[in-house]
Amino acid sequence: MSYETTLSHDEHHAEHPTGLKRWVFTTNHKEIGTLYLIFSLIAFMLGGAMAMVIRAELFIPGLQLVNPEFFNQMTTMHALVMIFGAVMPAFVGLANWMVPLMIGAPDMALPRMNNWSFWILPFAFFLLLMTLFLPSGGPASGWTLYPPLSLQGGTNIAFVIFAIHLMGISSIMGAINIIVTILNMRAPGMTLLRMPLFVWTWLITGFLLIAVMPVLAGAVTMLLTDRFFGTSFFNAAGGGDPVMYQHIFWFFGHPEVYIMILPAFGIISEILPTFSRKPLFGYTSMVYATASIAFLSFIVWAHHMFTVGMPLGGNLFFMYATMVIAVPTGVKVFNWISTMWRGSMSFETPMLFALGFIVLFTIGGFSGLMLAIVPADFQYHDTYFVVAHFHYVLVTGSVFAIMAGVYYWLPKWTGYMYNEKLGKIHFWWSAISVNVLFFPQHYLGLAGMPRRIPDYAVQFAEFNMISSIGGFAFGLAQLLFIYIIWQAARGGERATDQVWDGARGLEWTVPSPAPLHTFDTPPKVDDSVTVHSDTLA
Amino acid sequence: MKRTNELIVALAVMAVIIVVTWGIYAVGDNMPGGVTPFSKDVYQLHNVILAVVTVIGVLVFTAMFTSIIVHRKSKGQEPAKFTHSTAAEITWTAIPVLILVIMAIPATGVLIDMEETGGADINIKVTGYQWLWQYEYLEDEIGFYSTLDRDSNAARQINSGVDVHTVENYLLEVDKRLIVPTDTKIRFLLTSGDVIHSWWVPELGWKRDAIPGMVNEAWTLIEEEGIYRGQCAELCGKDHGFMPIVVEAVSPSEYRQWVADRKAEQAAEAGDEPSEVQQITAADEPAHNADQG
Amino acid sequence: MAEHYYVPHTAKWPIVGSIGLFVMMLGAGSWLNQAAIGPWFTLAGSVIVLVMIFGWFAQVIGESEQGLYNRAVDGSFRQGMIWFIFSEVMFFAAFFGALFYARMFAVPWLGGEGAGAMTNELLFPEFDAAWPTAGPAQLGGDFQIIPAFELPLLNTLILLTSGLTITLAHWALKKAKRGALVGWMAATVALGSIFLYFQASEYVHAYQDLGLTLGSGIYGSTFFMLTGFHGLHVTLGTIMLIVITLRCMAGHFSKKNHFGFEAVAWYWHFVDVVWLGLFVFVYVI
């Protein structure tokens, strides 16, 4: 499948706009990758600010700062911004930057569409965030937008639905581009089983995205017609069922959570071998584990709705299927630890974040396994226990992996080493505060505190205060992150081409910073450039 | 030499991890065991699965931190070259599968038990509204609305000036409690008059969604007299945090007395019985609209 | 054929498309909330999007005709189109899913089957589950449905035939028989248009004579949303067919290099297959 892919120079340097135009009209995968990453960082700060509002209100019992409607808008918006604005675009940005470099391609397969995928996002988010300033305020029914509650919202719901449509279009186009790049643009010799795991995980993530984003579009379209055009999909009086929305939504929603973790698995699988100076353990089983997780993610959706009153058989099926997902997930963790085992490890910031990921993501996986046990979920569901679970997998999972990836590849992007000392401070500060933030939420949930409430009974006061303190500290730590990136973008110690002495792979064969155009002539690939292959030994 | 090194470190690491884990549990493993046969089953399941993940966690993290401590470049470790081991990979696929199967069996048993709603002595219809609960005792044809009590309601207003610590059972008290008998199989029939709510009393061991246009079933059998508090567990709008549930379990004889009293009361107030939910909301929560933005 | 993978230096149309979509969505949202400017914004946005589509495609077609694209670029376009169609399939899957869920679970439960015994007894004791239904409240009033083996059957035959004619056109193109190519394409366009005409008249009939509307409970919802989105796709497909026919007449496409033609043909087959699903699950069963 790998065609000769070369790029002609004169074509390229004919015209190169500068300033704003450069960024608006660019077709270059590195520039678009940068745009995605900056967008993601802004969204991360915005979503973080909303989280600060939430934690501030929950600092002590009683209502002090915001009224309940606004509180609900904050929880809803926080989730939407973090999921669709911070985590997903960050992974797409990393894919844009790294996938062509990793497979030896001159650019993404469909460069114009690549530009469009990105440039839809700012408009989509403007539409979404704008609703906060409407007289009726923003959406307040949780990011899941369950009807009938979501249909009670005033003017905002139509805009929110259209914003989701736009984000969906953007994600689908981005995913198509990445998949086609991987399948069609590999350098000669870059066989599928020589691909770095980051590329593999993105290939599978791309498939998930194309399969489920349209389903989300369908679900919210039905919301729209129920609200404005008199249909009764989710209205029992007309023969529909509010629970039907939840089925369709979670058919999207569960794969969506894997969309947010599979590329993270890929990043960790790149970083660990580098800093262990040892090939990835069980490459092939990693690929199979990823594929089986993706497959299983289509048949577990109703574990998010065990309490809606499904028939016994339904609850049992979804319980068993969910438990099965823990197996390939376990394989991954065991393989990572075996990669480290008898390696020669050093602990630069990317490695620290990767190790933090493994420990904390695993804790999130454990609570996931607990949530899979239906009778126990009847207690855990919709409490802070679930909140703790998904923040362990999403913050210390996805977000830590993104940060690990940023530190890992930043020298390749900017040509300068970041400040290692500050990087380590950032890690330790984040790792400690994030546990202060989220670990007590397990206790809160088990003790009976429901999620999505602006005020709580006094017996929950201590843990909430601890959690809020952790939250503020974690928020502050991220300002340091921005500073470190800004610093590394401006200058510092020059990075070598290889950057890390244990690093293998095509992306380390190009200069640092990576020039705008790389692999104009496709490189020849054999086992010597891939540290990942277990066919090596 | 090297192997003994790894072993010693591993033992030390494991000891530390076990102490940390113990500390974590000591801080607050605070899920209630509950007062019904299957709330206790659920508690049991929770403890078992927690133990399982704890043991797995201790083993995994021991291996990981041992490696982190021993296999360092700064200690002059030369990296090994192995890249896979079919035996190991099969083992750590097979053992988890086995553990999961063992976990699934009791979980299935408890679930089947919970779904067995037949043969109840009392049927109570529970209807969620924004933001209060309606209870109807189907056999005795009595019913009432249950809403956040006045003290909590006054204190929870933004900048109310009331110290919520001074309010007894802040946010967990209602004007009219759900009175039920102990040692009696009670079936709940849950539905909603507007959006989705979820009826949850932790001590009973489950929560179940109250969905408009659908009736869900669940049952309980309370073994101890007492007052059990819970809250709505599904986001239902602005006052979702303010529609508590209070169940008061009394002896069957007290219960029959209460039913008789309640019936008489209801007969007396027949005619002007509040059938309109709105009326209740307006009457009992005067400050309701104050914080509507 | 070019030796290099063609990477354009700039892309001016995407931002136009983004602005167009934004104006359109902003307008549609305002329109739904009864703002007077809503329709105008929607219109303006749609015009911008249309301009973008024409501009973008014209540019790509121009580059293709200049021979800037090599086999690899062609491969990217092909794979891209396949994945796009897959995403469309999944969009329809959401609505088919709703139909199946309603028929297999929601409606029987409301009627008291299985888990719905108490739902029926307490809330809707009068309701007997049957399909079609407008639900316990008979939302939208009484209605009759459109019999499968009249117009819908005819429409099925029309679409199937159009699948055949477009394949014949493709064969003609591969044999470089321009006349036959344009002829078969024209036939396909005609069949697509007839289908749309019948579909439209069926809607008018449903609204005016049968009492079947979008508001006719879950039956009306699934019926009109599924057939409506399908109709929209046929409309789009027909427009694409017209453009391709014009391009054939203008002498575009060669025996070997005619991805634009094939992409539209694939799309048309996809629309065709969705219709078969609709015919079976919406009309017949």
Ligand code: HEM
């Ligand atoms: C071992 C693997 C996992 C299992 C068995 C698992 C299981 C579950 C279950 C059963 C729930 C529903 C809890 C409830 O609402 O009662 C849940 C919620 C959730 N999980 Fe996981 N999970 C796993 C991994 C992940 C990963 C990797 C992610 C994302 C990166 C994730 C993200 C979430 C989110 C976001 C929710 C809550 C969604 C919401 O209600 O808003 N989980 N998980």
Ligand SMILES: [Cu+2]
């Ligand atoms: Cu899930």
Ligand SMILES: [Cu+2]
């Ligand atoms: Cu609620």
